Amino acid sequence: MCSSDSGCYLAFPGCNIIFVIREQGRAMSNKDIRLMRDTVQLSLDHVKKGGIPFSSLVVTKDGQVLGQGVNEVSKSCDPTAHAEIMAIRQACENVGSTNLSGATLYASGEPCALCYMAARFAGITDIVIAADRHEAASSGFDYRWTYNFFENGQPGAGVNIQKLAPENAIEPFETFSAMHRRIA
Ligand SMILES: [Zn+2]
Numbered sequence: 001m002c003s004s005d006s007g008c009y010l011a012f013p014g015c016n017i018i019f020v021i022r023e024q025g026r027a028m029s030n031k032d033i034r035l036m037r038d039t040v041q042l043s044l045d046h047v048k049k050g051g052i053p054f055s056s057l058v059v060t061k062d063g064q065v066l067g068q069g070v071n072e073v074s075k076s077c078d079p080t081a082h083a084e085i086m087a088i089r090q091a092c093e094n095v096g097s098t099n100l101s102g103a104t105l106y107a108s109g110e111p112c113a114l115c116y117m118a119a120r121f122a123g124i125t126d127i128v129i130a131a132d133r134h135e136a137a138s139s140g141f142d143y144r145w146t147y148n149f150f151e152n153g154q155p156g157a158g159v160n161i162q163k164l165a166p167e168n169a170i171e172p173f174e175t176f177s178a179m180h181r182r183i184a
Contacts, residue, residue, distance in 0.1 A: 028164055031063050032128060035106050036164045040130050043083075043108035043172035046070040047179070052141070053172035054083040056115075057106040058091035058124070066103060067091030083107065084115035088122050099123050108172055109136045113146035116155040127161045130169040139173035 043055035058067040069086025101123030110133045147153040
């Protein structure tokens with residue numbers, strides 16, 4: 001039974017995946033699981049190349065990937081070059097429009113306030129995350145302060161956020177921590 005604001009935990013049949021459904025979100029499918037695995041893998045690959053563990057895909061209802069992105073803040077010297085924004089930029093270029101309504105944004109880590117707003121400006125209202133703001137914070141990426149710009153710390157009505165965590169949802173964060181412990 002789903003009765004709380006924070007959603008409920010369910011086991012996906014036939015998988016080791018645990019996910020949280022908020023009542024307002026659409027039902028998750030095998031396609032969502034596959035796309036989230038791809039998103040997490042993209043993050044992991046980026047971490048192994050020296051990046052930070054954030055990645056994102058923008059995908060149509062039919063499963064067509066319109067855009068993908070990783071965090072390029074340092075590389076491009078652009079404080080707005082977050083993974084979700086990079087994915088949204090690429091998707092907009094691909095469709096020749098700033099309207100991505102109907103698409104879903106997948107993110108390896110919960111979007112910060114900036115990225116939630118970017119998604120909203122692009123008309124995206126379905127957002128699926130692998131790791132939430134608290135998991136990111138415990139791995140050293142604490143951007144929870146950005147949510148102070150939202151009432152109640154949430155991005156507002158009409159935005160559906162669901163957590164869909166593959167078995168390796170936290171692996172990009174753990175790998176990043178391990179790599180940087182070694183360096184330090
Ligand atoms: Zn962001």
